[in-house]
Amino acid sequence: MRWPSFAKVLPYTVLLVVVQAQWVSRMTQSALRADLLLPLMFGVAAEWSPLSGLAWAIVWGYALDALSGKFWGFHVGSYVLAVCLVNVASEKLEFQNPLYQMAFVGICALSQSFVLGIFLLFESSDSYGEAGTWMNLFFRAVLTTILSPLIIYPVHNRDIGP
Numbered sequence: 001m002r003w004p005s006f007a008k009v010l011p012y013t014v015l016l017v018v019v020q021a022q023w024v025s026r027m028t029q030s031a032l033r034a035d036l037l038l039p040l041m042f043g044v045a046a047e048w049s050p051l052s053g054l055a056w057a058i059v060w061g062y063a064l065d066a067l068s069g070k071f072w073g074f075h076v077g078s079y080v081l082a083v084c085l086v087n088v089a090s091e092k093l094e095f096q097n098p099l100y101q102m103a104f105v106g107i108c109a110l111s112q113s114f115v116l117g118i119f120l121l122f123e124s125s126d127s128y129g130e131a132g133t134w135m136n137l138f139f140r141a142v143l144t145t146i147l148s149p150l151i152i153y154p155v156h157n158r159d160i161g162p
Contacts, residue, residue, distance in 0.1 A: 005047060012154055013060060016040055021067050031139035035112065037064060039105045039148035041079045043155030045086035046095045053083040074119070078112045096156075098149040105152075106145035113137035 016036045027033050037060055045053040061076030068075070085108065086095065093100050117137045 009044065009056075009155055013037070013040060013056075016151070017060065017063060017067075020064070025068075029136075030133075031136040032143060033140055034143040034147055035075075035078075035109065035140075036144075036147070036151060037061075037075070038078065038082060038108055038112065038144055039101075039151040040155065041082045042086055042095075042101065042105050042108070042148065043152035045083040046090065046152075047155060050083070050087045053087065054080060057083045070123075074112075074116070078108065078115070081111075082108045098152075101152055102145050102148050105148035106141065109141035109144040110138075113141040 020036045024033055024036060041053070041057050041060075044056050048056070057079035058076055061079040064075040065072050082105075086104070089104070093104070095101060095104070114137070117134055120133060
């Protein structure tokens with residue numbers, strides 16, 4: 001991790017957390033509640049060292065877990081897992097390609113939605129076992145996947161100039 005990269009990613013991360021907490025999490029349609037920080041963690045993992053990426057995932061995962069108020073460890077676990085998977089697969093896949101980025105974030109988002117669905121199934125005896133809830137979680141993962149190149153783009157280090 002280089003300091004100019006950190007100085008660029010910190011305000012961007014704070015902006016995404018504010019948007020996530022104030023706007024996205026309050027949407028009435030649960031299928032539109034995309035996790036904006038999951039693609040960000042992908043970008044951080046692809047650009048930074050493994051230790052720096054893990055530290056970033058733990059800090060911001062903890063912050064979102066604290067904001068959510070329940071299911072502690074959900075964000076930390078999913079962000080740490082995404083960072084670890086990127087670091088393991090980085091030698092085999094070209095992560096500068098937006099299609100690879102979308103596919104990888106999509107797999108992570110589907111896994112995250114599955115875990116969230118299982119949690120909701122056991123957490124409440126209401127209608128969380130219905131197919132509609134699972135469809136909302138699926139569309140949430142799809143929306144996160146579609147947004148991933150837009151969220152990752154500002155994180156990439158690009159040398160401009162001679």
